[in-house]
Amino acid sequence: MGKMAYHTVLDDIALYLLGSAALVIFYRSFFYPYFLSGRRLAPGPTKGELSKELKQFNNEINVHFLRHMVKEYGPIFRLVGAPMIPGPGLVVCTPTAQQRILVSNSINYGQPRLAFFRWVTGGLFTLPEREHRGMRKILDPVFSFRNLISTTGVYYNTVQSLITIFRSKIDGENGAKDGDVILVYEWLARLAIDNVSEAILGFKLDTLHDPNNELITTLDELSRIPTAAFELLVRVPGFLRLVTFDSVRHSTLWQRRVPGRLGVFFTFMRCLSTIRKNALAIKATILQEDSANRDLNVISVLQHMQSSDETANADIAGNIIMLWMSGRATIATRISWLLWLLAKDQQCQQQLRDEIAPLFSRDPRPDYRSLDKLQWLDSVIMESIRLFLFGPNIRVALNDDYIDGVFVPKGTVVVIPLDLFTRGDIWGEDPDQFKPARWLDSTKRYKISPPFLSFLTGPHRCIAKGMAIMQTKIVIASLIANFEFKPAYEGQHVEGNPSIIGHGMPLHVKPIRPS
Numbered sequence: 001m002g003k004m005a006y007h008t009v010l011d012d013i014a015l016y017l018l019g020s021a022a023l024v025i026f027y028r029s030f031f032y033p034y035f036l037s038g039r040r041l042a043p044g045p046t047k048g049e050l051s052k053e054l055k056q057f058n059n060e061i062n063v064h065f066l067r068h069m070v071k072e073y074g075p076i077f078r079l080v081g082a083p084m085i086p087g088p089g090l091v092v093c094t095p096t097a098q099q100r101i102l103v104s105n106s107i108n109y110g111q112p113r114l115a116f117f118r119w120v121t122g123g124l125f126t127l128p129e130r131e132h133r134g135m136r137k138i139l140d141p142v143f144s145f146r147n148l149i150s151t152t153g154v155y156y157n158t159v160q161s162l163i164t165i166f167r168s169k170i171d172g173e174n175g176a177k178d179g180d181v182i183l184v185y186e187w188l189a190r191l192a193i194d195n196v197s198e199a200i201l202g203f204k205l206d207t208l209h210d211p212n213n214e215l216i217t218t219l220d221e222l223s224r225i226p227t228a229a230f231e232l233l234v235r236v237p238g239f240l241r242l243v244t245f246d247s248v249r250h251s252t253l254w255q256r257r258v259p260g261r262l263g264v265f266f267t268f269m270r271c272l273s274t275i276r277k278n279a280l281a282i283k284a285t286i287l288q289e290d291s292a293n294r295d296l297n298v299i300s301v302l303q304h305m306q307s308s309d310e311t312a313n314a315d316i317a318g319n320i321i322m323l324w325m326s327g328r329a330t331i332a333t334r335i336s337w338l339l340w341l342l343a344k345d346q347q348c349q350q351q352l353r354d355e356i357a358p359l360f361s362r363d364p365r366p367d368y369r370s371l372d373k374l375q376w377l378d379s380v381i382m383e384s385i386r387l388f389l390f391g392p393n394i395r396v397a398l399n400d401d402y403i404d405g406v407f408v409p410k411g412t413v414v415v416i417p418l419d420l421f422t423r424g425d426i427w428g429e430d431p432d433q434f435k436p437a438r439w440l441d442s443t444k445r446y447k448i449s450p451p452f453l454s455f456l457t458g459p460h461r462c463i464a465k466g467m468a469i470m471q472t473k474i475v476i477a478s479l480i481a482n483f484e485f486k487p488a489y490e491g492q493h494v495e496g497n498p499s500i501i502g503h504g505m506p507l508h509v510k511p512i513r514p515s
Helices: 002-036 047-055 063-073 095-104 116-122 129-143 143-147 152-173 185-199 212-222 227-234 262-285 298-307 316-344 346-362 368-372 375-387 418-424 436-440 448-454 465-482
Strands: 076-079 089-092 180-183 393-397 401-403 406-408 413-417 485-486 507-510
Touching: 002 212, 047 063, 047 152, 047 401, 063 076, 063 418, 089 095, 095 413, 129 143, 129 298, 143 465, 152 180, 152 185, 152 465, 152 507, 180 185, 185 316, 185 465, 185 507, 212 262, 212 316, 262 298, 262 316, 298 316, 316 346, 316 375, 316 465, 316 485, 316 507, 346 375, 346 465, 346 485, 368 465, 375 436, 375 465, 465 485
Parallel strands: 089 413
Antiparallel strands: 076 089, 180 507, 393 413, 401 406, 485 507
16 A cells, blocks of 8 residues: 555656646746737737648748748747747847847847757857857957968868768779769768867867767767757756756766657757767866967867956856857858759859869968959858858847837747848849859849858857858868769759758769879
């Protein structure tokens, strides 16, 4: 009887916790936004109507869906229950609105509590406005043009290693003189991690030559967790606070392999623990070096911040993780999509090869200033950045505000769909097409407008924009000078969205033989 009563008490506790979580989710996701919040006055579909609308667009909030919503409800509308949007929110699609949120009144709009980087990294991206500005000011020298120029040798070293690996796979293993299919994203993800680690953190990781590297395999495992599972986890009351404690993150409990839905939570915690362990190990290694011989890098700068008490939030491990994940998610993904676009447009690819060939024939490692003068290379990269943005810019109102006459209550999630700006009417009648030539017309207004949104603007603009552009130019120019890229097979369709690539981006890669 005692044993039965014991189990009954546990069942009651579990039922109470599940009921409380369900009640909180119901209140935040449905009752409050529809019946209490001031944002309910904005036009927009009901949750049922939204589900029907999304089915027409493969359940994705893409540019075609957003254009449809603007046509139906106007440039500012309400979305409740939309995937990848943390809570009920307002979608704003006017230039004046994005200017107010990102620039003129940015201090009133912070990152949402459920933001991915907030609960995974704890780095620069997650700091409140004033602390964010202070840390950016101290980190700016690391990302200055002068310091970045000094790291170009790192980028050439890694891309040369990648070229050697590609040639070895094509010639050594298969003897396929006509080329072979290679999963380019998997290799570019390793290249991006190596570049960030050596050029920005000051630590040579060399995952390109370490097929079983723990960091890479863990990042791969983390990326395979379904998006819906992430959304469910962060909505569990208390979860976000739980994962911030080191004692919880580093518990050996997460090393167990648990099947079913609970296994998603164990997998996430195990990945988070492993990634942070790698970051702490690199931090310790670098800080043991003689400071007199240490180059300017993020770790040494943040260590100085901690020792001088300039900020209490110089989370070194968090910033290492932030740079790893953002480098992998942006640079590797961006270069992969660009190679895909060039593979589909052989004329554009050949035009790029013709432009860079004279430069590489004189020097296989041309200086960055020479690369930066190549107009077609610049046009190709900017056009790919315009087409492939990594999700909407999401902010939360910290105080009541008005945007274009619409009342925005405190706590409202505000979504700026960037691709509506970078694929707007200003680009002509074919904004969804890959046409690098549009960037050669210096009289067009878009030379000084929306594309900067690819790296954001205002106080939260991407601190590593210069590094990303420089690395992309060096990698793309070097690869195109050495290989021809084509689709892996006729009728190939690449799965994924701008920030996630399915199946590793297989492309047919053929070496360019000396004539």
